[in-house]
């Protein structure tokens with residue numbers, strides 16, 4: 001079923017709360033802890049920190065065809081530069097997979113990161129405007145349980 005037209009919203013902690021945490025750097029000197037949604041559900045998995053650089057979406061509508069999840073681990077994206085990027089998430093469908101009819105789309109402001117909660121369906125990292133560099137934190141065990149991709153009914157996501 002093709003989801004209703006999905007209009008990406010500004011990313012806010014309240015709106016994103018069902019899916020994880022928004023990582024906002026303090027405006028003033030100080031430290032904010034974002035620990036609520038960090039999770040690893042496999043005792044043998046190891047903490048994994050990677051650095052990722054992604055070319056931007058070339059502009060125009062984004063054709064959404066796939067979603068993914070990390071069933072046993074949260075995944076944090078900490079931007080290392082000021083780019084906007086897409087945060088597209090969806091709840092679980094009763095039949096399994098993401099329920100794209102209830103998907104939520106956000107545009108992360110330059111410098112905003114997120115932690116996707118464990119087992120949260122999300123779109124692969126999609127950067128806007130310019131190449132984006134991120135630190136990515138999760139737990140892995142090197143098996144196929146680390147990441148699962150599923151095809152969804154393709155639809156176009158428009159950005160301003």
Ligand code: NI
Nearest residue numbers: 068069070075
């Ligand atoms: Ni992911």
